[in-house]
Amino acid sequence: MQLEDRKKKVLEAIIINYIATAEPVGSRTITKKYDLGVSPATIRNEMADLEEMGLIEQPHTSAGRIPSQIGYRYYVDYLMEKENLTAEIKKYIRKSLREEIKAKEDLVLRAVRLLSQISNHTAMTIMSTYSQNVLTHIQLLPVSDYRLVLILVLDNGHVEHQIMELKQALPEKDINELAEMLRQAVCGRTVEQWRKISLASIRSQWEDQIHLLREILDIIEDTLTVEFEHKLYLSGTLNIMNQPEFRDVEKVKQVLSLLEEQRIMEELMLKTDEGEPQTISIKIGKENENESLSACSLVTATYHINGRIMGKIGLLGPTRMDYSRNTGLLDFISRYLSEGVEM
Amino acid sequence: MQLEDRKKKVLEAIIINYIATAEPVGSRTITKKYDLGVSPATIRNEMADLEEMGLIEQPHTSAGRIPSQIGYRYYVDYLMEKENLTAEIKKYIRKSLREEIKAKEDLVLRAVRLLSQISNHTAMTIMSTYSQNVLTHIQLLPVSDYRLVLILVLDNGHVEHQIMELKQALPEKDINELAEMLRQAVCGRTVEQWRKISLASIRSQWEDQIHLLREILDIIEDTLTVEFEHKLYLSGTLNIMNQPEFRDVEKVKQVLSLLEEQRIMEELMLKTDEGEPQTISIKIGKENENESLSACSLVTATYHINGRIMGKIGLLGPTRMDYSRNTGLLDFISRYLSEGVEM
DNA sequence: TGTTAGCACTCTCACATTCCGAGTGCTAAA
DNA sequence: TTTAGCACTCGGAATGTGAGAGTGCTAACA
16 A cells, blocks of 8 residues: 555554544644644545545544554554664663573563563463473372372473373382383483374383373373473453553453463464564454454564574554554564573 | 341341342332331331441432441341252262362362352462372482472372572582482471471581582472462452442452452461351451452352361352352362362 | 635533432321 | 321433534635
8 A cells, every 4th residue: 555655644643642642633633743734624634535545534523533453554564663662671671581580481471571561561472382392301200009290391491290190000110111211212302303203112012011001101192292382371461451442341351351261362372473474473453363352452573592483472452552662672572582591 | 236037137138139139229129029018118217227237328318228248247147048059050060070180189170160150250269288298209300500400299199390590510419319318308298297397407417518509408498388388279250340340440450450469369368267267258348358359258168188177269259249159159169179079 | 736724514522400210218197 | 116108319311502622625825
């Protein structure tokens, strides 16, 4: 969509003003606050054009204009510049993230908390996978006659455990033997690698002998795959209530209910840069393929380590969010996570 | 407080009606719905008396009456009977809780979810402590030169882990030696027991030799105490929004914010039966020592195993909740947790 | 031809007014 | 002690009104 220069300026003025005030913007406001060197009447003509193009809309006849979803899209794609954070904020972020951190995971979680606090929106992260992490320990511990605990430890310090219920007691000797085999099969390999191995070798060797083992192997395999798929973490979920467009309990409930649905949120987060694998993705309103988010926008950034995608961080707010600022924030923090700290 | 019989009936009628409708109750309504054999005028006189006693109040002159906090208290203490659940619901609960459960902890969590779902309120549990559980395994695993993972396993299958950051690398030999000592010091004892031991013996033996170890011992001690104090779990937090008295976002936010504060909620839960150690505790409105809950009531029940208190389950709703029903529910489920299943 | 001033028009919002019904308290009679 | 009757109060819904913001259109202007 090509736009004359002045139309762009008018559109931008409307969007910026609306983001700041949450009120429809009239022609007089624009001439006053943003010096375009023309009169309100001219602005009105431009606005009529913009409305015809679907970039802005009128809540009712005698109100000003508000940006439409398409308007935001245009703004985000062509007009907006990513805000550069002030030195102060950068310093604050760095300081907040520098304190004693025990695992990369903790760093990310803290970053997400910081993000929600600074932006006053809901922040989230999805850590896509540990597939590049190396398994350093695998333990099979009996806690009672019929129960075992499986413990997996990754080289980043992440621990995963799973209780297993046995139908019949298993002699300690067997347990140890099995544990040793598992150890040899998977220790020192990345999650991705041992997913491929899929324990087939162990299976073939044991399964025939002791039928019971199938169960154990199934659970282990589940843990190796399911548990390490993604981890979603949210922070500042209640911030949505600070937004004037969510003064209505029903609307709030709709969004918060969705946020409770881990699976769906994971899906939404993962979908974010379909098509255009750029660093920062912006999904506006109904572009999020979920009805509950039709009044929200989701901005996400990926973070990497050694060039590998490690996860995404994102912000969820009303479509009227400050895209420029939030993009800047996400950009800075995702970079920080990617490069700033070696761990 | 002594009340004539008829006053009791009037009070009860008002409360029951208000619980059901959330609307102020007038004298005519009472004569119509609850046959007391007297005219509205008489009821009005009784109501005037009840109001004078502080048991009910009028939102405004030309409205009916609503129960005051004191009124609820009186109702709960002297008038209400714990509702007996229907056979259907009991069956439903039993069925829902009977499915494959791997640990007592899981059973409780599932019960809490069920509770919130059936009651349409926020349900919670606090598992007071694992202090009577026996530690079956303690592991100290190196994941990189400077990091160790401490893993504790209890006989109920519960696993707790903690990453430890070292200032300097520790030879594997030392780690193993330390782990072995820990094992001997704590394995096979209950959490309560090893809290008392407080690792003093190990300390005295090692601390002088390697200063670094103090750090490790501190962390272990922290884990042994802090991590095993209480676990709070919430379910159905958003249910509060279904209540007509929480149509206002600000009110909702106040309560939900509080629910996010684990520590405070734990405190509130633990305080619930101060004074009267009976099975079911009811805290109405401001009886909960937290301003954010001044419009809410918290009903809790303890559950036991082998006569030992294991934890509490509770329901949080508006002061206008159905005390009779919720008490019945909590009673049944806490009994079920205590006796119904052997684990 | 693009811009602007002017103006009539529309619509929302805030506020005042009115009206109705629910519910009360009081009084006097049963 | 209970009840019928009645005047009274008050909130909430419905209605009306005016102000203000903002528009679109037209005609004049540069």
